[in-house]
Amino acid sequence: MTNLPLAATADDGETRSVWTGMKRGMKRRCPHCGEGKLFAGYLKVEPVCAACGHANGLYRADDGPAYFTILLVGHLIVAPLLALSFIASMSPILIIVLGLPLTAAATLGALPYIKGAWIGVLWGTRASPGDEMLTDKPY
Numbered sequence: 512m513t514n515l516p517l518a519a520t521a522d523d524g525e526t527r528s529v530w531t532g533m534k535r536g537m538k539r540r541c542p543h544c545g546e547g548k549l550f551a552g553y554l555k556v557e558p559v560c561a562a563c564g565h566a567n568g569l570y571r572a573d574d575g576p577a578y579f580t581i582l583l584v585g586h587l588i589v590a591p592l593l594a595l596s597f598i599a600s601m602s603p604i605l606i607i608v609l610g611l612p613l614t615a616a617a618t619l620g621a622l623p624y625i626k627g628a629w630i631g632v633l634w635g636t637r638a639s640p641g642d643e644m645l646t647d648k649p650y
C-alpha cells in the first residue's frame with residue numbers, strides 16, 4: 512500500500528465515456544469533472560484539476576495532438592489547393608504569402624482543442640501510464 516493519492520485509475524469504480532471526455536477536453540476543461548481548466552497555459556496541462564483534484568497531469572498526450580492537428584489542417588489547406596482550379600492559376604508567391612499564415616493560424620488555433628480532446632480520450636480509455644504507480648492495486 513502506498514501513500515500516493517488515488518487518481519486516474521482503472522479501479523476507481525466510475526464509468527467513463529470517451530465521448531464525454533472528448534467533449535469536455537475540446538472545451539479545454541477537465542475531462543473528469545468538466546469544470547476545472549485543463550490547461551495552465553497554451554498547451555501545458557494543469558497537473559491537478561482545481562475543481563475536482565483529478566490528476567490530469569498523468570495523461571501523456573505525446574504526439575497524438577500534433578498528428579491529428581496536421582491531419583485536420585492538412586486536409587483543410589491542401590484539399591482546396593487541389594480542388595479549386597483558380598488557385599492553380601495564382602502566383603506561387605501569392606499562394607505562399609496567403610497560405611503560410613493561414614496554415615500557421617489554423618494549426619495554432621486548432622492545437623489546444625485537439626490536445627484537450629485527445630486528453631479526454633485518454634481519460635475515457637483510462638490510458639494513463641502513471642496509473643499503476645498511483646494505485647494500491649497490485650498489477
Ligand SMILES: [Zn+2]
Nearest residue numbers: 541544560563
Ligand atoms: Zn476536474
